[in-house]
Amino acid sequence: MESIHNKIGAVLQGRYRIVGFLGRGGMGAVYQCEDLRLSGKRWAVKEMLVFDPASLEQIEESFKREAQMLSRLRHRNLPMIVDYFIEESKQYLVMECIEGENMAQVIQREGQGTELQAMRWALELSQVLDYLHRQEKPVIFRDLKPDNIIITEDRHIKLVDFGLARQFDPGKRRDTQASGSVGYAPPEQWEDAAQTDERSDVYSLGATLFYVLTGRPPSPVYGSQRLRPYRPSLDPGCEAIVLKCLQPDPSQRYANSGELIRDLLLWLSKQPQQSTSTSTRQPVDPGTTSAEMIHDSGEPSRTVFVPPLRPSLTSPWLLRWLQTSTVIFLAAASLGLTQFWATKAPQPVIQDPLRKILDASVDEKQKARALISAKDYTKAINELDSLITRYPEDAEAHILSQNTYVVFQNKPYYRIPVLTSTTGSDHEGVQLYPGLAMAQKRINQSGGVRNHQIFLDLYDCASRQDQAIEMAGRIVKDPAYQVVIGPWTSQQVIATAPIFDHARLPALAPAASDPRVREAGRHIFTASESDTQRVDRIAHYMFNNGWKRVAVLWAQDSVVSRSEQELFESAFNKLGGQLVFQKTYNTSDGDFSSQLEALDKDSVDAVFLAEYRSDVVLRFARQLRQQFPTLPLATQVVAFSSSVVLEGGRDVDGLITSTYFHPDVNSPRIREFVTQFGAQFGSLRPSHREANSYDSLMLVADGIASVGFERDALTKYLAEIGQQRPAYPGVSGDFAPGYRLDKRTPYLVQIRDGQYRLLDKDGTP
Secondary structure: OOOHHHHOOOEEOOOEEEEEEEEEOOOEEEEEEEEOOOOOOEEEEEEEOOOOHHHHHHHHHHHHHHHHHHHHOOOOOOOOOOEEEEEOOEEEEEEEEEOOEEHHHHHHHHOOOOHHHHHHHHHHHHHHHHHHHOOOOOEEOOOOOHHHEEEOOOOOEEEOOOOOOEEOOOOOOOOOOOOOOOOOOOHHHHHOOOOOOHHHHHHHHHHHHHHHHHOOOOOOOOOOOOOOOOOOOOOHHHHHHHHHHOOOOHHHOOOOHHHHHHHHHHHHHOOOOOOOOOOOOOOOOOOOEEEEEEOOOOOOOEEEEOOOOOOOOOOHHHHHHHHOOOOOEEEEOOOOEEEEEOOOOOOOOOOOHHHHHHHHOHHHHHHHHHHHHOOOHHHHHHHHHHHHHHOOOOHHHHHHHHHHHHHHOOOOEEEEEEEEOOOHHHHHHHHHHHHHHHHHHHHHHOOOEOOEEEEEEEEEOOOOHHHHHHHHHHHHHOOOOOOEEOOOOHHHHHHHHHHHHHOOOOEEEOOOOOOOHHHOOOOEEEOOOOOHHHHHHHHHHHHHOOOOEEEEEEEOOOHHHHHHHHHHHHHHHHHOOEEEEEEEEOOOOOOOHHHHHOOOHHHOOEEEEEOOOHHHHHHHHHHHHHHOOOOOEEEOOOOOOHHHHHHHHHHHOOOEEEEOOOOOOOOHHHHHHHHHHHHHHOOOOOOHHHHHHHHHHHHHHHHHHHHOOOHHHHHHHHHHEOOOEOOEEEOOEEEOOOOOOOOOOOEEEEEEOOEEEEOOOOOOO
8 A cells, every 4th residue: 555645745636735634544545635726625535444354345335325424415504425436456435625623622622511512413313314214225424433423613513434334225135234432332332233223413512412411431340321420410301312322222202303302392491592602612623624615505505524533542533433443453374363553542650570571572573474375394392492581581482482383283163352452551461371372382292172272363452442453353253263252351341342252252351350241241251350359358457457447439430440349348347447537539530639638648548449450550550659658548440550669759659559369379280370371381480370370271261161162152161160060170269250259268469669568368258
């Protein structure tokens, strides 16, 4: 594919001279051009891009469908194309180029919208949806969200990006493709079991209003949306409209846009007439962006804003483009190893030693992949063996080596995908690799399972939910896959669960501990444990250590945090302790000054922060140490998180947490695991993440040996463990992937001198 910079100066159709590059997504690049026929006129030209030849037909169809839809629609709140053509086998859309912001950018800059402004925008959106739904062949937009809504300078809306839109066909049983945006797409849009209809767009409109009114995206867990925690004084009528739109069951929502318009007009009729703008509002920031233009019948032309097309790693607009397109990938095709490389999210400022090793070995692993692609397996094995000798901690190299041996020996094998995150904010997902590599080697060297070796396909979603969803969609369509290991985080598990569940593909997440994970679907499992005993262990330690007057803080926007607070309160009260101070915080604020100002150090012995996210714990610890340098702090942050100790420094020294695994525990299972781990990975020390990933693959291998390599059979096998079948004897204790067993022993850990040190050897309260 030619460089985007080589396009500058090119003339298309003898009319449009490209003068600048505006941005690129997965399906298209957008350039600014000048019109040689209309002096001084500039447009935006969108060029179709194809990174994966296998997806050419799908992308061409999506691109053409968008152009055809826009060419037929006429509405003041919709865009239209100025021109559409094919040149040198490439498709182009010509759009007007203007300045503007999308709704997400406006809310991020201005904060929560007023109720009146939100309902006025809702009315405009409902009217344009009603227009789309009333077409001869109803158009279902399918991707309504703040990033696809442009706010004009006069505070009206323009709906853009028809990349996922489709026409409703009464003769079709289901959509051609399940797709959407996490949090904004309704459950039926992921299920691929029936056609999405106008009620699906109603749900997305409600999710968009949720964002406008709260300043935060709606939860991906259907039925859990609540507005009052973020907007306590919200008008009940406004709240009722939004929540009715957000009903998971389509039959409980507004039946169509017309019903929603009726309720919106009724609500607006009861409000005092006032301007939605105030003297404190900033004007829309100017900036060169692409746009699409439409002429409403009988009306002068209106300019339509579309999002800036400058590539940004954190831009919601870029996420939209990538979700509707093919992910760029490098594949060792002859080996069957598919390592997806998404756009890299920013790395942490401070790198841990393992990350440095992985970065140092990138070129050599890429060389090995090239040799594998050329089927030069002997040289590839030598290259990987040399790499592992110098960097035994590089578990990815171990897995690649095992895969190469499998193919080189020409043995039958089972392919198992691993969906995790090794870059970006959730880069610690790389900790799944050592446990998996250790289990893979043990299984294969012992003869495999049912005379088959284990081959691991590694998928890296780069800490992006849209990428995880994209990859999940690819995984379920591959008939070679009968079970998947992953995803990495609880959020990724919940987001991808509808896809795996509908495809009846069992997904075993090694480290997802959110209690909602086990409720996400009958094919969704986890090798992690609940927080119940961990919290109880901390409560006992604090009370027995003389800290009997404790302050407790928890996140009002986190189900897990609230659950941990309730568990701690119950356990501490039973012991006779006193919770002298309880207060909530909002994770998005990042400021704990009001909570700390209300904290009286003379009446509090210690603080329990009901929080598991390392970035939140770090922010709190820094602010706590500024005011109370010696006040003891306990949290539920995940033990062995490298970012906590590397970035926290002195602020987290002394912090107490708990875990179900520590390499120093005097347990026969753990001692054996740690010994074997050290023999394979040198100086690398295992945590519960490595132990759980090891258990996950060993459990899957046991399942294959017992019931065979088939989706439904493996789902049934995993669901029966701990009930019809014995609990699985994992490294850190017995567990059941389908439900809480709580048989693992919790251990206390304290951060000292940058290390997670075991406080006791037996875990006895």
